[in-house]
Structure formats: structure tokens, C-alpha cells
Amino acid sequence: MNRRRRFILVAVVATVLLLPPLLLAVAVLAVDYPADTIAPDRSDPVLVCDRDGGLLRSVPVPGSHRRHGWVALTDISPPVFLTLLASEDRNFFSHKGVDPVAVLRAAGLNLTDGALHYGASTLTMQLARMVHSEGRPRTLWNKLRETVIALRMERAMTKNQILEQYLNRAYFGNGAWGIEGAARTYFGKSAGSLSAGEAASLMVIPRGPSVYDPLRHPQRVLARRNHLLALLVKNGLLSAAQQQRALTAPVRFFRHPQPFAASHFVDFILDAVPPAFRRSGTIHTTLDPALQTSLERRTRGHVDAMASRGIQQAGAVVLDTSTGAILAMVGSAGKGTPAHQVNIAVRRRFPGSTLKPFVYAAAIEQGDAPATIALDIYNVPSQYRVRGTPPVEHGPASYREALAGSYNLAAVHVLERVGVPEVMEKLRLAGVGELVQSAEDYGLRLALGSARVRLLDLAAGYGFLVRGGLVRRPSGIARMAFADGTTWTPPSEPDVRVFSKEASWLVMDMLADNEARRKVFGDELPADLPFKVAVKTGTARGFSDVFAVFATREFTVAAWAGRFDGEPTAGVLGMDGAAPLARAGILLAGQGRPLTLPEAPAGIVAVDVCPQSGQLPSPHCPHRVRDWFIRGTVPEKECTLHVIRNGRPVADWPAEVKDWERRTAPQ
Numbered sequence: 001m002n003r004r005r006r007f008i009l010v011a012v013v014a015t016v017l018l019l020p021p022l023l024l025a026v027a028v029l030a031v032d033y034p035a036d037t038i039a040p041d042r043s044d045p046v047l048v049c050d051r052d053g054g055l056l057r058s059v060p061v062p063g064s065h066r067r068h069g070w071v072a073l074t075d076i077s078p079p080v081f082l083t084l085l086a087s088e089d090r091n092f093f094s095h096k097g098v099d100p101v102a103v104l105r106a107a108g109l110n111l112t113d114g115a116l117h118y119g120a121s122t123l124t125m126q127l128a129r130m131v132h133s134e135g136r137p138r139t140l141w142n143k144l145r146e147t148v149i150a151l152r153m154e155r156a157m158t159k160n161q162i163l164e165q166y167l168n169r170a171y172f173g174n175g176a177w178g179i180e181g182a183a184r185t186y187f188g189k190s191a192g193s194l195s196a197g198e199a200a201s202l203m204v205i206p207r208g209p210s211v212y213d214p215l216r217h218p219q220r221v222l223a224r225r226n227h228l229l230a231l232l233v234k235n236g237l238l239s240a241a242q243q244q245r246a247l248t249a250p251v252r253f254f255r256h257p258q259p260f261a262a263s264h265f266v267d268f269i270l271d272a273v274p275p276a277f278r279r280s281g282t283i284h285t286t287l288d289p290a291l292q293t294s295l296e297r298r299t300r301g302h303v304d305a306m307a308s309r310g311i312q313q314a315g316a317v318v319l320d321t322s323t324g325a326i327l328a329m330v331g332s333a334g335k336g337t338p339a340h341q342v343n344i345a346v347r348r349r350f351p352g353s354t355l356k357p358f359v360y361a362a363a364i365e366q367g368d369a370p371a372t373i374a375l376d377i378y379n380v381p382s383q384y385r386v387r388g389t390p391p392v393e394h395g396p397a398s399y400r401e402a403l404a405g406s407y408n409l410a411a412v413h414v415l416e417r418v419g420v421p422e423v424m425e426k427l428r429l430a431g432v433g434e435l436v437q438s439a440e441d442y443g444l445r446l447a448l449g450s451a452r453v454r455l456l457d458l459a460a461g462y463g464f465l466v467r468g469g470l471v472r473r474p475s476g477i478a479r480m481a482f483a484d485g486t487t488w489t490p491p492s493e494p495d496v497r498v499f500s501k502e503a504s505w506l507v508m509d510m511l512a513d514n515e516a517r518r519k520v521f522g523d524e525l526p527a528d529l530p531f532k533v534a535v536k537t538g539t540a541r542g543f544s545d546v547f548a549v550f551a552t553r554e555f556t557v558a559a560w561a562g563r564f565d566g567e568p569t570a571g572v573l574g575m576d577g578a579a580p581l582a583r584a585g586i587l588l589a590g591q592g593r594p595l596t597l598p599e600a601p602a603g604i605v606a607v608d609v610c611p612q613s614g615q616l617p618s619p620h621c622p623h624r625v626r627d628w629f630i631r632g633t634v635p636e637k638e639c640t641l642h643v644i645r646n647g648r649p650v651a652d653w654p655a656e657v658k659d660w661e662r663r664t665a666p667q
Contacts, residue, residue: 033149033152033153033155033156033157034156038131038165038169044061044066044069044070044280044281044483045058045059045060045061045064045066045067045068045069045280046058046059046060046061046270046278046279046280046281046282046283047059047069047281047282047283048266048269048270048282048283048285049282049283049284049285050261050262050285050287050288050289050292051284051285051286051287051288051289051478052289053284054261054289055259056259056260056261056262056265056266056285056287057258057259057260057261057263057266058258058259059270061278061279061280062278065171065175065177066168066177066178066181067175067177067181067258068177068178068180068181068184069180070168070178070180071167071168071178071179071180071190071191071192072164073160073163073164073167075190075191075192076167076179076191076192077191077192077193077194077195077196077198077199078199079194079195079196079199079200079246080167080179080191080194080199080202080203081163082200082232082237082238083199083200083203083204083225083228083229083232084123084163084166084167084203085123086228086231086232086235086237087203087204087207087224087228088123088126088206088207089122089123090235091122092122092123092124092159092163093159095122096151096154097122097124097125097147097150097151097152097153097154098122098125098147098150098151099122121146122150123162123163123166124150124153124154124162125146125147125150126166126170127150127153127162127165127166127169128146128149128150128153129142129146130166130169130170131149131169132145132146132149133145133146167179167191168180170206171206171209172185172186172202172205172206172209173205173209173210173212173213173214174186174209174213174215174255179191179202182202182205183198183202184256184258185255185256185258186202186214186215186253186254186255186256187253187254187256188254188256195246195249195251196242196245196246196249197225197245197246197247197249197251198251200225200228200229200246201214201221201222201225201251201253203228204221204224204225204228205221207224212224214253215253215254215255218253221253222251226247229243229246229247230243261289261292261293262287262289262292262329263331264315264329264330264331264332264343264345265285265287265292265326265328265329265331265476267343268329268343268345268346268476269283269285269476269477272476272477273477273480277480277482277488279482279483280482280483280484281480281481281482281483281484282480282481283477283480284477284478284479284480284481285326285476285477285478286320286325286326286327286475286476286477286478287326287327287328287329287476288318288327288328288589291318291327291328291588291589292327292328292329292330294588295316295318295328295330295584295585295588296330296334298581298584298585298588299314299315299316299330299332299333299334299581300333300334302314302333302561302580302581302584303333303561306561306572306577308570309569309570309571309572309576309577310543310563310567310568310569310570310572311561311562311563311569311572311577312562312563312564313332313333313342313344313561313562313563313564314330314332314333314344314559314560314561314562314578314581315330315331315332315333315343315344315345315455315559315560315561316328316329316330316345316455316557316558316559316560316581316582316585317329317330317345317455317456317459317474317557317558318555318556318557318585318586318588318589319459319460319463319474319555319556319557320554320555321463321466321467321551321552321553321554321555321556322467322553322554323472323475324460324463324472324473324474324475324493325474325475325476325478326456326474326475326476327555327589328585328589329343329345329456329476330345331343331344331345331346332344332564342564344455344560344564345454345455345456345560346454346455346456347454347455348433348452348453348454349452349453349454349455349540349545349560349562350449350450350451350452350540350541350544350545351449351451351452351453351458351538351540351545351547352448352449352537352538352539352540352541352545352546352547352574353406353408353411353448353449353536353537353538353539353574354449354458354536354537354538354547354548354549354574355423355427355432355446355447355448355449355451355453355538356403356406356411356447356536356538357403357462357465357507357511357536358423358426358427358430358432358461359411359414359415359418359423359446359447360399360403360411360414360507360510361426361464361498361499361503361504361506361507362418362422362423362426362499363399363414363417363418364399364502364503364506364507364630365499365500365503366418367633368399368414368633369399369506369614369627369628369629369630369633370398370399370400370506370509370510370627370628370629371398371399371400371609371611371614371625371627371629372398372399372614373396373397373398373399373612373613373614374396374397374398374399374402374407374410374411374413374414375395375396375397375409375410375413375656375657376393376394376395376396376397376402376407376408376409376410376413377393377395377396377409377656377657377659377660378390378391378393378409379656379659379660380409380413380656381656382412382413382416382444383416383444384409384412384413384416384443384444391408391409392408393409393660393664394407394409394410394520395657395660395661395664396612396653396657397410398611398614398627399414399510400510400513400516400627401516401519402414403507403510403511403516403536404510404511404513404516404517405516405517405519405520405521406517406520406536406537406538407520408447408448411447411448412444412445412447412448414447415444415446415447416444420439420442420443420444420446421439423446423447424439424442424446426498426499427451427461429471429496429497429498430460430461430464430471430496430498431457431460431461431471431473431496432453432457432458432460432461433451433452433453433457435451437451448541449538449540449541455547455558455559455560456474456558457474458547458549458558459474459549459556459557459558460472460473460474460556461498462534462536462549462551462556462558463551463556464498464499464504465504465507465508465511465534465551466508466534466551466552466553466556466597466598467495467504467553468501468504468505468598468601469497469498469499469500469501469503469504470495470496470497470498471495471496471498472493472494472495472496473493475490475493477490500630501601501603502601502603502604502630503630505598505600505601505604506604506628506630508534508551508597508598509597509600509628511534511535511536511551512532512533512534512535512597514527514528521575525575525579526548526575526579526580526582526583527550527575527579527583529583529586529587530594531552531594531595531596532596532597533550533551533552533586533595533597534550534551534552534597535548535549535550535551535579535582536548536549537549537573537574537575537578537579538574539572539573539574539577540562542566542568543562543568543569543570543571543572543573544562544563544566544567544568544569545560545562546560546561546562546569546572546573546574546576546577546578547559547560547574547578548574548575548578548579548581548582549582550579550582550583550585550586552586552595552596552597553595553596553597553598554589554590554595554596555586555589555590555595557582557585557586557589558582559578559579559581559582559585560578561577561578561581562577600628603630603631603632604628604629604630604631605628605629605630605631605634606626606627606628606629607626607627607628607629607634607635608624608625608626609624609625609626609627609635610623610624610639610641610642611623611624611625612639612641612642612651613639613640613641613642614635615635615637615638615639615640615641616635616636616637616638616639617638617639618638618639618640618642620639620642620643620644620649621639621642621649622642622649641653
């Protein structure tokens with residue numbers, strides 16, 4: 001071989017041997033690793049807490065798996081590091097991202113096996129795979145890519161920073177990401193509280209989360225742990241006494257459930273968070289944890305008690321009346337799948353008669369009063385057409401009696417006088433319903449609940465009764481504190497005036513009159529409490545939805561019961577199916593103290609009237625009652641209904657009332 005050929009051969013060999021290291025050096029040194037790519041605060045979860053700071057749920061931020069916060073290296077039990085290095089990378093502090101000794105050892109083992117079973121990955125290379133190659137196949141090309149990234153990482157970060165990153169990103173099986181997640185999942189404690197035996201056991205898992213699953217293969221995990229503890233003693237990193245204590249201390253693996261309280265409320269809150277604020281930090285909510293727990297228990301008990309009558313589900317919300325803060329939200333009784341996933345508090349359902357207070361308030365604003373007479377008669381001249389069997393009739397009745405007793409025909413006729421568009425506008429102002437259809441679509445049946453509403457909105461809308469005609473939208477977020485130190489407080493919801501103070505107080509007083517409702521509902525009602533409360537119930541057509549709302553100055557409670565599938569119950573009314581749950585809610589919220597209703601505004605006066613005409617009593621009126629009026633709307637004329645016939649006073653009713661009397665007279 002001549003000199004020229006020898007030179008070419010040497011050059012080729014040199015190129016083959018030197019080019020890869022040269023290219024590797026260029027790849028590593030030419031580009032700096034952007035350390036902020038794995039800044040700790042980017043993967044911290046969103047923590048949702050109750051008003052006392054108790055954790056309700058930990059939610060990963062978009063693009064992350066972790067449900068537990070990032071922990072600093074100084075807050076991790078020291079045995080974690082010793083066992084990790086003994087298990088995964090004993091030369092961690094001496095190499096620069098790649099361990100040549102491990103590479104040669106792995107190459108020899110792979111040649112012996114005739115397959116790529118051993119990768120010689122350092123902790124830094126494993127971190128590079130976690131951050132940049134998750135889900136990629138383990139090919140030679142990806143291994144080279146991880147090697148380059150690992151070498152860059154070593155130039156950009158200290159060894160302690162790499163350790164911290166690894167421990168917070170490693171997967172420990174069973175949904176546990178990071179050492180804090182592992183400690184909480186398997187031992188129910190923080191990463192800083194782990195014993196030596198517990199810490200060593202956990203550091204076995206990342207090597208093979210399925211192979212070393214501590215819940216399925218605890219003995220396999222403990223055997224590997226014992227081997228690592230012996231290795232630490234051999235290398236002088238652990239004393240024999242420390243090893244013995246770690247071996248003898250009991251280690252019990254359990255799946256410790258992660259906080260998942262008030263599930264419907266938390267889902268509601270997460271949906272309400274603006275996308276720009278869905279980042280690492282803590283959402284402080286308005287939820288009262290004790291009230292929530294008690295209300296959940298009462299809801300389950302109520303469904304059990306009503307199951308024989310076709311009630312399959314129930315839900316309730318409790319609001320702070322003055323602020324609109326959501327204190328409790330139970331979206332279902334938690335029974336069955338997938339029905340328990342439904343949050344009835346934010347589902348639109350037919351509310352039955354619970355819209356009637358808005359009808360009567362609108363009428364009172366137009367000059368009527370609780371003593372005004374409505375005709376609960378089906379053949380009164382009207383655009384309303386009764387379908388099928390005529391409903392129960394009660395004849396002439398004061399607004400007070402008609403609203404408290406929930407007379408359907410009376411409410412329809414009052415709505416016809418007021419106007420459907422007017423009441424629709426009031427419902428929109430109160431936030432009770434979207435009412436996207438036309439007045440003709442809802443028709444006079446709006447008084448009977450022909451518009452779908454949400455339980456949460458209904459509860460807030462009833463605030464007008466006890467807040468002087470004002471309504472405030474419900475809210476559940478008090479403030480948010482982010483991992484970067486910034487905070488955000490939702491803008492305060494403004495009050496919306498729906499009705500006047502006077503009209504609102506009169507309707508509230510009518511709904512708090514238990515004596516007025518006994519004619520229909522009887523004695524021993526759920527509304528009978530040690531204090532006065534404004535109460536209205538509702539039953540949807542077909543008995544598939546029953547509602548009840550209880551309101552005081554302090555709390556407003558709305559409850560629903562029925563069937564999610566829309567099928568009818570066994571004829572359950574709102575007073576039986578929903579009112580007991582609403583009663584329980586307001587008593588739980590009040591914690592034994594008497595709750596209150598607002599005093600009458602200055603513009604309210606008491607006047608004696610004839611109960612059958614609503615006018616001032618004449619000498620011929622056989623009875624008189626005292627009722628409330630807005631000053632300026634007090635009747636000016638004496639009763640013209642009662643006349644003297646055959647020497648005694650009688651009521652000279654119009655023709656439709658006389659017809660009702662004939663039809664309903666005892667045979």
C-alpha cells in the first residue's frame with residue numbers, strides 16, 4: 001500500500017472516529033438549553049379551596065398531569081435522594097449528563113443479550129425524556145437526542161436543580177406524578193414527612209411503575225428496596241443501624257383518596273374561571289364546608305325517604321342572601337351512574353309555580369294589593385284555554401290567599417292583566433331565565449312555569465323578596481392567588497333593581513303567611529319554622545320536577561327533587577317533594593339561630609278591608625280583615641259587592657262567579 005493510500009485510510013478512520021464526537025460537541029455547545037422551559041411554577045396544579053382554606057380538589061393545569069404542588073429539594077425527606085441515586089444513577093454527581101462507564105457496561109450487556117435491553121440513561125437523560133420525548137418510541141435516534149439535551153441541561157442547571165426537576169416530574173404509578181403526589185397517594189403524607197423505609201420504597205417505582213406497582217406487587221417493591229438499602233450500606237452512605245430501622249419500620253401501601261369534595265360545586269367554579277386565569281395557584285371559594293357536608297347527607301336521606309314515591313334524585317343550593325355567595329351546592333344525591341354526574345343546580349328545568357311571585361309583584365307595582373281579588377275560575381273570559389280536564393277551582397280569592405295557596409287559574413288571570421312581556425322582562429332582570437322565545441311561545445302558562453330555569457338562578461332571583469327589590473347574581477369565587485405571587489378578585493356583581501321596595505315586601509309578606517296557605521296545604525307544613533320565612537313551592541306539569549325556595553334576609557335556599565329523565569313521579573307536589581329539603585337547608589345554614597325578614601318600608605300602611613271584595617268595608621260587609629297596602633293604593637270606595645236581600649247581606653257576584661258557585665255547590 002503506497003503512502004497516499006495509507007494517508008487516505010488514516011483520514012477516513014480518523015473522520016469516522018472523530019466526526020461523531022465533534023458533531024456532538026457542536027450540538028451541545030452551539031445551543032444553550034433554555035432553563036425556563038421547565039420552570040417549576042409552570043406545572044403546579046390549580047388548588048380549589050373552601051372558604052376556610054380546606055382543599056376541595058387539586059386540578060392539573062392544561063398540559064400537565066400533576067395534582068400536587070411543586071416541592072423544593074429542601075422539603076423532601078433526605079433518604080429519597082440516597083435511594084434514588086443508588087437505584088438510578090450512582091455516578092450522578094461526577095458525570096456531565098452522560099455516564100461513560102454506564103454506557104460501556106450497557107453496551108456489553110446488550111451485546112451479550114443480542115438486543116437493546118440496557119440504555120445507561122442517567123437521571124439527566126431521564127429528565128430530558130420526561131420533558132422532551134414523552135410518548136416517543138425508544139429508538140437509537142431518540143436516545144441520541146436525549147443525550148444532547150441532557151448535556152445541554154447539565155450546562156444550564158446545577159445538580160440540585162436537576163434532582164428537584166426529576167423528583168417533581170417522575171411518574172410513580174396510579175396517577176401519582178412527582179414525589180409529593182407519590183407520598184400523598186401511597187402514604188397520605190407530604191414528601192418531607194417520609195420515613196427512610198417509605199422514601200426508599202417510593203424510589204423503587206419510577207424504574208417500572210407497572211412492574212413495581214406497590215398496590216399490586218408490594219413484596220416486589222420491598223425486595224427491591226431492601227437490595228438498595230444494602231447497597232447504600234455497602235457504599236458507606238447508610239449505617240447498619242439506619243438500615244435496620246428502615247427494614248423493621250412497617251410500610252403499608254394504600255391508595256389514599258385525593259381530596260374530591262363538593263364535586264358539582266368545584267366543576268361549576270372551574271367552568272366559571274376565565275381561561276386567562278386557569279393557571280397555577282389557589283382558587284379561594286365561598287363554600288361553607290360544614291354546611292356542604294351536612295346538606296349532602298340530608299339530600300341523600302331525602303331521596304331515600306321519597307324513593308317509594310318515584311323521587312330518584314334531588315339537589316339544593318344555599319346562598320348568602322346579602323352577597324349572593326354560594327355557601328353550598330348539591331347537584332344530585334350521588335346515586336347511580338351516570339346520573340350522579342348531573343348538576344341539577346345548573347340544569348334548566350320547568351319550575352312550576354315558583355315563577356308566580358314575579359307575576360304578583362308585577363301586578364302590585366301596577367296598583368294592586370295583597371287584598372285584590374283574583375278569580376280562580378276556569379271559564380272567566382280570557383285568552384287562556386284550559387286543555388283537558390279543568391283544574392281545581394277555588395273561586396274568588398285575594399292575592400294573598402291565591403299566591404300562598406298557589407292557585408293556578410288565579411295566577412294565569414293576573415298574568416293576563418299584567419302582560420306576559422312585562423313579567424318576562426322582570427324575570428330577565430332578575431337573572432332567573434334566558435327566555436329566548438317570544439311572549440306568544442310562553443303564553444299565559446308562563447305563570448305556571450312554561451320557561452325552563454336553573455335552580456341556582458331561581459335562588460338568586462328570589463333575593464328581591466328580602467333585599468328590597470334588588471337582585472344580585474350568585475358567585476362562588478372569593479379570590480384567586482397565583483403561583484407567581486399575583487392575585488385576582490372577581491369584580492363585584494352589581495345589584496339589579498327588579499321591583500320596588502314596597503311591592504317586594506308585600507309579596508314577601510304574602511309568602512311568609514302560613515295561615516294563608518293552610519286552606520290548600522293543611523297543617524304541619526315544612527314551612528312551619530320557629531321564625532318567619534318566605535316560602536314558595538312549584539310542581540312542573542307531569543310531576544317530573546318539584547321545587548321549593550325558602551328566603552330570609554340571611555340565607556336563601558332552593559331545592560329540587562324528581563327524575564333526571566323527565567318521567568313523572570307518583571304525583572309528588574313541591575310541598576312534599578322539595579320543601580322538606582329546603583327546610584333542612586335553611587335550618588342547617590342558620591345553625592339554630594332565628595333568622596329574620598325585613599321590616600315593612602315606610603311606604604306601607606295597614607288598612608281594614610272586606611275580604612271578599614278587597615275594598616273598604618261597607619255596613620253590609622259581614623267580615624273585615626286587616627291587610628297591607630302601598631300608600632297611595634289604598635281603596636277609596638266602600639265595598640259594592642255586598643248588598644241587602646231579604647233583610648240580610650249577600651254577595652252580588654258577577655255571572656262567572658255565580659256559575660262557579662252553581663257548579664261547585666254540594667249536590
